[in-house]
Amino acid sequence: MDKQLEWIMHLDKTYYVNVFGDRVPVAFTHGKGVYLYATDEKRYMDLLGGIAVNVVGHANPRLVKAISGQARKFIHCSSHYYIEGQSELARALVQKSFADRVFLCNSGAEANEAAIKLARAYFYKKGAPRAKIISAIHSFHGRTLATITATGQEKYSKPFAPLPEGFIHVPFNNIEAMRAAVDSDTCAVLLELVQGESGILPADVEYIKAVRELCTETGALLILDEVQTGIGRTGTLFAYEQFGIIPDILTTAKGLAGGVPIGAMLATENAASGFAPGDHGSTFGGNPLAAAAALAVLEEIDQRELMKNAKVVGDYLMKKLRQIQKRTGSIAEVRGMGLLIGIELSSPIAVEVRKMCFEKGYLVNSIGTSVIRIAPPLIISKRQAAAFISALSEILSL
Ligand SMILES: Cc1ncc(COP(=O)(O)O)c(C=O)c1O
Numbered sequence: 001m002d003k004q005l006e007w008i009m010h011l012d013k014t015y016y017v018n019v020f021g022d023r024v025p026v027a028f029t030h031g032k033g034v035y036l037y038a039t040d041e042k043r044y045m046d047l048l049g050g051i052a053v054n055v056v057g058h059a060n061p062r063l064v065k066a067i068s069g070q071a072r073k074f075i076h077c078s079s080h081y082y083i084e085g086q087s088e089l090a091r092a093l094v095q096k097s098f099a100d101r102v103f104l105c106n107s108g109a110e111a112n113e114a115a116i117k118l119a120r121a122y123f124y125k126k127g128a129p130r131a132k133i134i135s136a137i138h139s140f141h142g143r144t145l146a147t148i149t150a151t152g153q154e155k156y157s158k159p160f161a162p163l164p165e166g167f168i169h170v171p172f173n174n175i176e177a178m179r180a181a182v183d184s185d186t187c188a189v190l191l192e193l194v195q196g197e198s199g200i201l202p203a204d205v206e207y208i209k210a211v212r213e214l215c216t217e218t219g220a221l222l223i224l225d226e227v228q229t230g231i232g233r234t235g236t237l238f239a240y241e242q243f244g245i246i247p248d249i250l251t252t253a254k255g256l257a258g259g260v261p262i263g264a265m266l267a268t269e270n271a272a273s274g275f276a277p278g279d280h281g282s283t284f285g286g287n288p289l290a291a292a293a294a295l296a297v298l299e300e301i302d303q304r305e306l307m308k309n310a311k312v313v314g315d316y317l318m319k320k321l322r323q324i325q326k327r328t329g330s331i332a333e334v335r336g337m338g339l340l341i342g343i344e345l346s347s348p349i350a351v352e353v354r355k356m357c358f359e360k361g362y363l364v365n366s367i368g369t370s371v372i373r374i375a376p377p378l379i380i381s382k383r384q385a386a387a388f389i390s391a392l393s394e395i396l397s398l
Contacts, residue, residue: 001025004039024358031058034380036363045376047357047364047388052196052228052340052375055255056300060379063258066296067289076287085291092298096237098246099266103275104286108227108253109142111263112190114280115223115249116146118267119188122221122274130187130220131166138172140197141190141225150190153198173203175210186220188249193239193337196228199371200335200342205243212245221248221271227263231255232301232378234337235311242337255378257293258300262286306378307338313385314338317374320389330396332370339380343372345396356395362388 008027026044028036034057036044046054056063070085077083090102103114116133123130135141137152145164148157152169170177172195182189189211195201215222222245229239230252236242238250248271253263263285284290301307318334321343325331333344345353348369357364357372365373374388 002040008039026358033057033059034377034384042361044358044361044363045384045388047362047374047376047380049375049377050259051254051365051373052233053254053259055231055233055306055378056258056297057377057379060258060300062300062303063293063296066292067260070289070292073288075289076284078283079281079285079287083286083288083291085288085295086286089286089291089294089298092295093264093266096298097250097266098240098268099250100269101267101272103265103267103280104291105263105265105282106261106284106290107142107263108225108251109144109147109263110282110285111227111251111253111265112141112147112150112223112225113144114263114265115190115251115267116150116188117280118249118265118271118274119221119223120274121279122271123187125274125276130185132168132183132186133166133188133190134168134170134178134181134186134220135190136172136192136195137169138195138198138201139169139190139192139225140195141192142227172201173207175207175214178211179214182214182218182220184218186218188221188223189215190223190225192225192229193243194229194234194340196340196373197367199344199367200340200373202335202337203243208240208243209245212247215248223247223249223251225251227251227253228375229337229340231297232307232310232338233340233375235307235314237301237307239337256297257290258297260290260293262290262294301378304379309380310338310378313380313382314341316382317341317385317389320386321392324389324393324396328393328396339374339376339378341374342367343374345370345372353392353395357392360391360395362391 026038036046093102135150139152141147141150149163149167170181193203224247250266256262321334332346335342350366354366
């Protein structure tokens with residue numbers, strides 16, 4: 001281990017709150033495209049992209065120019081004033097989606113928090129308050145108190161009781177369970193289209209269509225959490241476009257500003273009417289720096305046709321992974337959409353496989369004991385993907 005890494009690890013172990021335990025023993029000094037370079041100068045292909053964040057790759061020239069250009073002008077001012085980039089970004093997101101209005105914040109959890117508040121406020125303002133939010137078992141919606149409560153995994157919420165009231169969890173992809181849960185006190189159904197944090201589990205198209213109908217019938221708002229699936233990752237700007245429905249509210253974050261912290265809540269005019277001046281806000285949300293970064297990311301996605309690339313390279317990866325599955329039997333299932341892919345291994349060796357990938361210079365992540373997740377920058381080429389496939393194939397043939 002080199003001295004610089006040793007020192008960084010010492011600082012972390014001494015001073016940082018221990019919420020990450022033993023991290024992967026590496027620290028990066030810089031990156032370029034799909035590669036990250038460590039303190040010992042070793043190069044790694046980044047197939048995780050900061051967990052679906054670095055959509056335009058590392059040190060992307062357009063993004064760097066936008067951020068540095070904005071920093072030279074001004075980084076921040078209060079939302080008490082009109083902010084050009086914030087308004088332009090809201091317009092861009094509206095023009096590219098179902099939405100009529102946008103609220104900007106700083107993370108996925110905050111975007112979901114805004115959506116939950118909006119759903120409750122919407123019915124409160126109508127004079128007919130509704131409390132219940134229905135979400136799915138195995139979902140993940142963030143780390144704030146409301147979003148850990150919405151998250152359908154007790155391990156994230158148990159130590160933090162008492163939790164906010166009114167959250168109900170139902171099995172994912174099970175329309176009967178959803179029908180049994182939604183009633184006249186339900187203000188919203190909150191779902192991911194691919195459950196990212198529990199092993200890349202895509203929703204069924206028929207299920208999502210039926211949930212949409214159910215929400216329309218009962219008046220409940222449909223909130224889609226596209227924090228992980230949004231911003232081109234699945235081959236379209238948002239995954240809902242591939243499900244033939246539109247939500248009332250959508251949240252996104254991760255990839256939106258290519259690594260600069262940001263979150264966004266998109267809503268129809270009707271749903272957005274639930275918020276009045278003073279109901280919600282954020283110091284940093286949609287500040288000039290984050291907005292400039294997000295505008296540059298959206299432009300880069302368009303100019304370089306990165307959504308198309310996500311579909312083409314994603315399909316290629318899944319095809320090749322299924323070939324490994326057939327040949328070696330070491331893979332039980334390959335799941336995903338575009339460049340959000342889960343590789344379910346036939347035995348609980350995901351941590352070992354992740355470590356072997358790392359040794360060979362490939363960054364992937366393991367979920368639980370048997371799933372490997374990849375969510376690389378959308379700029380990844382077929383040639384780069386092929387290099388990973390050949391390394392993984394070797395590892396799984398051992
Ligand atoms: C689907 C989903 N929602 C919400 C979040 C929370 O986002 P953040 O960590 O930016 O608060 C995540 C993060 O992994 C996520 O995957």
